[in-house]
Amino acid sequence: MPGLDGLVQKMPPIVEPAAAYAAVYKFDWFSATGTAILIAALITILAARLSRPRRRACWARP
16 A cells, blocks of 8 residues: 555564554455355345346345
8 A cells, every 4th residue: 555565563582573463454245244145145046036026126125
């Protein structure tokens, strides 16, 4: 991340020479909560054998 990379350091006694942490952003979409909910909804639609109009009604409901 710009401006943060290298500002935080590991210090002794954790590491012998002081070392900077790399600011790395990693987004693991597969383990995100929303992905699990979407997959569960799709499996439910298939298991319940919902028709297209009924599927649309389920998705459009608030």
